[in-house]
Amino acid sequence: MAYAEKRGNKWRVRYVRPDGSTASQSGFDTKQAALHWGEEQEAGIRRHRWNDPRDGAALLADWVELWWAGQDLEATTEAKYRYLIDHHIVPAFGNRPVSTFTSPEEVVAWEKRTRTNGFSHRTAADARSLLGTILGDAKERGMVASNVAVKRRGRGRKRTRRTIAVRGPEKVWATSLQALLLAERCALLSGRDDDFVLIVLAAYTGMRWGEVHGLERPACRLDRIQIDWQLRELAGRLEMVPPKDDSHRPVDLPPFLAALVSDQSTRTRGRCACQGRTPECGGRGQFLFLSPDGGHHRRSNYARRIFQPAADGRYPGGTRQAGKRLLVEATGWPGVPIPPWPDAVAGQPFLPPRGKGIRVVDEDASTAVWLPLVEGLTPHGLRHSHKTWMLEDGIPEVLQAERLGHTVPGIRGVYSHVSDGMRDELKTKLQRRWEQSLAQRLRFGAASPVPLLNRLLEAAQTKGTARGHLASA
Incomplete structure (x- = not known):
């Protein structure tokens, strides 16, 4: 007593x-x-x-390690949390007893300092959110009286919340014509039809980038792809893992895309260059998309060498200088890329560069630069594009969610189901969208330096001519 x-x-x-x-x-x-x-x-x-009050005397660094041992996270989430803990939370508060966190103003000031030190709004907000999770679990154990890291609703500048909303500006997306032109540019930069199919497949299915690169022949079934795996790149290592949030799902293919995928499955070598009798990446050696040397595309390399130049019209630059413009030999639209030249300086004569390793371009040859197609577009932006197209075409929400690997929230998700009629309607509208984009592409030129697209344009032109004859008859 x-x-x-x-x-x-x-x-x-x-x-x-x-x-x-x-x-x-x-x-x-x-x-x-x-x-x-x-x-x-x-x-x-x-x-x-x-709860024993002595627990609150533990240092935050010690509590974080105890808390960390009890977490069961996805590998990518685990890497993100570990970065935030090691580079932001522990350096700032690691030597503080948990029970001394009593001032919300202190956490707000720390978040502001993180932003002013050059980190993005997203990074600062994620670090504070994780600190709130850690202190929330400490509160449940009686180690601290209140969770001072939780952001109260309605606090902070409304302008910042509305325009930045932590996640940054609105995601860039592409129209169906822009997606087709992007695929053509990527194929020209790589010199292979494979990249044309890769970009078109990503745009017309909404598959995640890792799901596209992890796609293998057994998953391609006539007019449908079954997504059960993705090729995840983490800390320089590639491995086959289930899709994000275990979003196993079928993805229906319109006729044109089913034909492209079928052709790609017969053209690719399939077996990757990963070591081991069975590939160390975990695949079965039947990949649809591989790099020219038989390896897997690395996300950053592909973005820097292929995707960003195609979308932005210039190679990525450094922190202090803009990237070089993408130069093309304009013998036919949209031109064939050649090694970039340095920018001309106003008031000074300009001569094409010459030297070892530099391709000599005849001064009488017609050269041009690519204008930005969809500046700032990323591979993930193709998912946003596909979602936007489905909204424009009036596709039911339940089919949109299934196709992107999402779930419909609440009671709507319980009572909504995907029917065969919905699938047929989606394939019909995607096919129509593709044919319209080909017709728009024909206005720029009847041929393409990309062999695969050139055949598609010829077929579209022949089909259009036949329709014209039937209409006149």
Whole structure:
């Protein structure tokens, strides 16, 4: 039973812990207040709801490691959390006892410092959110009285919340014509039809980038792709893992795309260059998309050498200088890429560069530069594009969610189902969208330097001519 004793001008209470040892708490102004606090502790012990105040004296760095051992996370999420802990949270608060987190203003100031030190709004917000999760679990154990890292609703500048919304500006997306032109440019930069099919497949299915690169022949079934795996790149290592959030799903293919995928499956070598009798990446050696040397495309390399130049019309630059413009030999639209030249300086004569390793271009040859197609577009932006196309075409929400690997929230998801009629309608509208983009591409030129696209344009032109004859008859 708790009892109080006088200590100078204050009162101290003593009570018995669950292990039989005696604990005390000082600093009470009256005997009654001391007894009331001690009786509350004993009542919590009897109800098995008591938390030892000594736990709050643990340093945040020690609590984080204990907390971390109990987390079960996706590998990518684990890498992200570990970065935030090691580079932001522990350096700032690691030597602080958990019980000393009592000031929300201190956490707000830390978040602002993170942004002013050159980190993005997203990084600063994610670091604060993770700190809130860590302190929230500490609060449940009685280590801290309140979670001061949780951002209260309605606080902060509305302008910042509305325009930045933590996740940055609106994602760039492409129209169906822009997706076709992007695929053509990527194929020209790589010199292979494979990249044309890769970009078109990503745009017309909404598959994640890792799902496209992890696609193998057994998953391609006539007019449908079954997504059960993705090729994940993490810390320089490639491995086959289930899709994000275990979003196993079928993806229906319109007729044109089914034909492209079927042709690609017969053209590709399939077996990757990964070491081992069975590839160390975990695949079965039947990949649809591989690099020219038989390896897997690396996300950053592909973006820097192929995707970004095709979308932006220039190679990525450094922190202090813009990238070089993408130069093409304009013998036919849209031109064949050649090694870039340095930018001309105003007021000074310009001569094409010459030297070892530089392709000599005849001064009479017609050269041009590619204008930006969809500046700032990323591979993930193709998923946004596909979602936007489905919204434009009035595709039911349940089929949109299934196709992108999402779930319909609430009771709508329980009572909504995908029918064969929905699938047929989607394939019909995607086929129509593709044919319209080919017709628009024909206005720029009847031929293409990309062999595969050139055959498609010839077929589209022949089909259009036949329709014209039938209409006139």
